[in-house]
Amino acid sequence: MDTSALSDADYNQTYVDEHFYYEDNIDAFGVTMAILYPVVCLLGLAGNSLVVVAILKLDRMSSSTTVYIFNLALADGLFMVGLPFIASQNFHNRWMFGDVACKVVMVLDGINQFTSVFCLTAMSVDRYMALADPLRFARWRTPRCAKIVSAFLWLFSLLTILPMALHFSADRGLCIPELVSDAWWLSVLSYTFAIGFVLPFTVMTASYAALLLTLRSQRLRAATPNRESHRLERQVTRMVVAVVVVFGMCWLPFYTFNFCSLYQSGLVLTFARAFECVVLLSYSWSCANPILYACLSDTFRRHFRTLLCPVAKSSPSMQCNTERYDINDSGMRDVTILA
Template identity: 65%
Template sequence: MEVDIQNWTRADERADFRVDAFGATTAVLYLVVCVAGLAGNCLVAAAILKVDKMSSAATVYIFNLALADGLFMVGLPFIVSQNFLNRWPFGEAACKAVTVLDGLNQFTSVYCLTVMSVDRYLALADPLRFASWRTPRRAKAVSALMWLCSLLTILPMALRFSAEGGLCVPDLPSDDGWRLGVLSYTFVLGFALPFAVMSACYAALLLTLRRRRRREAPEDRRPERQLTKMVVAVVVAFAACWLPFYAVNFCSARHEGPAFARVFELLVLLSYSWSCANPILYACFSDTFRRYFRALLCPGAKAPPGTPGDTERQNPNVTEVQDVNVLA
């Protein structure tokens, strides 16, 4: 949906745009991101369904994040086609459907990461107290509510998109007031508030781990180091991929020209590439997911020695360092 906002705000510039080496290269990069995002998130979802079987609240949320990120990639070829052809060739119904799909999964992905941040803090802050709230069944209910909230968030704007003018753009007044209102709405609900919650949860989580480090033996600190690295990676990746997009979008009213439009195209690509980041982060930082991937891709390999959910059920007094290793 962010690409469509750009088309709306810069439609006059795009009318004179011609496909050149930059446009062709950008289209190829979009398709690479699409394929990588679909493959990576399908791998994560399959690993959770087949190997982990959604045995814990954490993996339920990770599955929903992978589902949202994967579906987010489905609409990308349509966006690439519009950018490359400088027109929307798929009709009015497809315009609304793709916009709803794009916005729904964009917001669900962000909301899911936010819910997972709260879950991580509760898991470490007081695992006994919040154990009954962190069951797979309740996590599925929270996930369903999260999808519904995302739909209600984007539906009023998504249904206003129209392809009658040749581009799939919002059918709204083109004055700066409307544009600023739409951008502020998406920025606050799609970045500012979720990022504030994530940052607060992870800051509190790291403080909790720091206090516990004083009571732990040195050999027990490896999970903490893994978690710290993953926390930093996830938060930085989210901010690095989305903050430039929103910052430049807010500056679009004061800047014009093909150069600015091309910069924005690259930033839109960067925002979509965030959906490829989580599977890579899991593989780089999580021993558990590396075992899951090996078990899925190499059926003859030794199965993972237990799951995070098994650890919780066997000993609820565990501070969930193993569960936390799955995700930051």
């Protein structure tokens, strides 16, 4: 799970003992992070809410792809709900909401983080089926099937993180896990790293690599050069690179610092501040997906424009183009990686 509630802790007993050494030291770094946390939170909530509204109002989850995107945006948006609690702990250097709230926030934090990653992974497989051989996989790509898969992903996320989240406690003044031993914490980190990063990253990379190879093979087998096919391949390649790179950049530093915390000694303040930065980076992941939609998806860009620029009844000259677009239109195949 995302153990970001420990954001400025190094997850070992040494840090807990030394943490209060600088608890009253509110400097430029603390003020900067206090500003960045709400900015990330507001951007994440606004962006993902816009995606949810766009799907419900303009698409109504009419395809498997938009079902996965809806659940991804919902998980990303709910992931932001825990950020104010984490920011408060980081700024005040103590947890002020009680032990029950600590456990609840960690459970919800973990569910939404894992569901977000799992939904993006499911989307990579869905995109491969949609572009590689749509007729063969048509019965697996219905909205009903996607809703069943999404429900399973939410349940699997809960079962995955619940045992670990319940180990969190605020008894020592910080919402941190009750450390049994270094070996126990290493096993927890290894488990979450494998389930929350290695497995999804591997599936996404394999699915997108197979998709790109399939598209290239289809283009090369074509009797005559097809400029549209070549354009599709280039756009899909850009989307694939963007999705995989952003995912790796946002989450790999977080897991790396978690493992380093087992062997960190000295420079507690420096390590804690660096860790706080990578925690914020991991939360920024939830802001990245709506931006990817807006930048890389013509369909979602039109949906966003329709929602944000409604028809101005009093001034026809100020009216926006609010025509409806079908997210499954064959003319939109260039956006089917993310939309």
